[in-house]
Amino acid sequence: MGSPEPAGRSPPAPAPASNEGEAETSSGSGSPAAVALPSSSPRSAGGTERPAGGLAKHQSARLSLTQATKALGKIELQIASGPQWTWIRRLLFGLFWVILICLLAAALVTIVQTPECKTPPKLEWWQKGPMYRVVLKSNRGIRDPKGILRQLQYIVQLNVVAIILVPNEKLNQTSRTPNDSSSFQYIMDYIYDLKPFLKAASKHGIKVVLDFTPFYAPLGNDIWTSIDQDEDFLSTLLTEFHFGFREGVDGIFLKISALNSKKKFMRELLKTWKEIASKYSSSSKKRIFIIGTNMEKYDYFASVLVNVHGVIIFVYYLSAVLKTSKITEIALILNDYYQIVQNEWSGFSLSEGHIASMILQKHENNFNLYAILLFTMPGTPLFYYGDEIALKNYKQHSEDPQSTLSLFKALAKLRIEESPLLYGDFYLLLNTTNILAYIRQWDQMGILIVLNFGVSVTYNFTSVYLPSFAFILSKSTELSQCELINLQNMTIEANVGYILKYFIPE
Numbered sequence: 001m002g003s004p005e006p007a008g009r010s011p012p013a014p015a016p017a018s019n020e021g022e023a024e025t026s027s028g029s030g031s032p033a034a035v036a037l038p039s040s041s042p043r044s045a046g047g048t049e050r051p052a053g054g055l056a057k058h059q060s061a062r063l064s065l066t067q068a069t070k071a072l073g074k075i076e077l078q079i080a081s082g083p084q085w086t087w088i089r090r091l092l093f094g095l096f097w098v099i100l101i102c103l104l105a106a107a108l109v110t111i112v113q114t115p116e117c118k119t120p121p122k123l124e125w126w127q128k129g130p131m132y133r134v135v136l137k138s139n140r141g142i143r144d145p146k147g148i149l150r151q152l153q154y155i156v157q158l159n160v161v162a163i164i165l166v167p168n169e170k171l172n173q174t175s176r177t178p179n180d181s182s183s184f185q186y187i188m189d190y191i192y193d194l195k196p197f198l199k200a201a202s203k204h205g206i207k208v209v210l211d212f213t214p215f216y217a218p219l220g221n222d223i224w225t226s227i228d229q230d231e232d233f234l235s236t237l238l239t240e241f242h243f244g245f246r247e248g249v250d251g252i253f254l255k256i257s258a259l260n261s262k263k264k265f266m267r268e269l270l271k272t273w274k275e276i277a278s279k280y281s282s283s284s285k286k287r288i289f290i291i292g293t294n295m296e297k298y299d300y301f302a303s304v305l306v307n308v309h310g311v312i313i314f315v316y317y318l319s320a321v322l323k324t325s326k327i328t329e330i331a332l333i334l335n336d337y338y339q340i341v342q343n344e345w346s347g348f349s350l351s352e353g354h355i356a357s358m359i360l361q362k363h364e365n366n367f368n369l370y371a372i373l374l375f376t377m378p379g380t381p382l383f384y385y386g387d388e389i390a391l392k393n394y395k396q397h398s399e400d401p402q403s404t405l406s407l408f409k410a411l412a413k414l415r416i417e418e419s420p421l422l423y424g425d426f427y428l429l430l431n432t433t434n435i436l437a438y439i440r441q442w443d444q445m446g447i448l449i450v451l452n453f454g455v456s457v458t459y460n461f462t463s464v465y466l467p468s469f470a471f472i473l474s475k476s477t478e479l480s481q482c483e484l485i486n487l488q489n490m491t492i493e494a495n496v497g498y499i500l501k502y503f504i505p506e
Helices: 053-068 074-080 083-113 152-157 169-173 181-203 231-246 263-279 295-304 327-343 355-362 364-376 394-398 404-417 419-423
Strands: 022-026 032-036 131-135 162-166 207-211 251-255 288-294 312-317 346-349 380-384 425-431 435-442 445-452 457-459 469-475 484-486 490-492 497-503
Touching: 152 181, 181 207, 181 231, 231 251, 231 263, 263 288, 263 295, 263 312, 288 295, 295 312, 295 327, 312 380, 327 346, 327 425, 327 435, 355 364, 355 380, 364 380, 364 404, 364 445, 364 497, 404 419, 404 469, 419 435, 419 445, 445 490
Parallel strands: 131 162, 131 380, 162 207, 207 251, 251 288, 288 312, 312 346, 346 380
Antiparallel strands: 022 032, 425 435, 435 445, 445 497, 457 490, 469 484, 469 497
């Protein structure tokens, strides 16, 4: 028997109820003995206990998942298989297929009815942008063979695709007699001096064309009228062409101001030129001849070049545009020129020499308007060194963002980037006393050119089936872009030109 509890002392507190990890056993004598079992409480790697809340959540999630995936009972299956639910399932299934078929049919109709976009034509290098003509000087300066290399970065900023180099006065103004070895030697030295420039220009994607127009003192500028009578001189000329192409020149420019009456001879001559260009051409580098002449001679060359294959580009001098102040006459000249371009890709210049000098003599207030005209007509535009600064001091233009130089750069860039200006159709819209307006259209995109040579006027261009709005690409007085213009009530300021882009809805 155990000893009685001492008086005044409370009995010991009962042991707490055991958890899952504890169990009580009784000895044979009836004395209680507690055996400690491993605790089920989560422990960390260090032996410290972790809260049991995570385990409870896990068990709860398992229970919810079990309930959610519990199979349907017999009664539930009978209800789901009933006629009402079967009808609903069949209806939804049929509705799904009806909607899918409708969507496919709508997509097919949209594809069939959508007009096909025009495939852009593949352009050769001489069709992709303006050409820049530089007359080299005999003295060592900006425009000598080595000086032009130092100005290459400036030429790159003009956004031109080719530069036409004219040899200095020694070659152009000195009599070149038959079998004149000094003349050919000069050509060789001249091209050798240009080799560094040819290499550097090629890295910038600029083509180099050399002007080999011959000058023969006894004949002057009429050398082409009787060149058939001097086989030795002609042979020397062809040798120079071979040498130029062989040394890496991309093209040869020849100015023909007078015509030979013997068409058969000229046909054979031009055929020979084309064969020379083809001989030195490859798929990655095509060589061409460029002939500068007046537009009046188109019919002659068109008849001469029948069935003569190869590449010869004609650059037409549209000098009459700057000689007249009548808009109707200008419109007629431009329209005649476009008829030529439609038949064969051509280039053009507004003058045989500096455009700026002719404009400043008669149309000084409208210089920028003629610049816009130059860069927005079909074909390859050609301008001369100095035209981009209006034959003025370069520093005055380089520091002014609104200068003529900035305008030339912006217009040349548009000429390269905008599809309608590259290969779009040409349509005259308006030629009044003071207003000349035309569009360049390609597919659903068009460019409207508006030139106001007189006082301010308001005009509704939607009357000629243009959309109600267009946005500015360029303006003759400033370089602001993306401004929206209402074509229904467009105010054209005095002596201002606009280049506007629009889209035609289907």
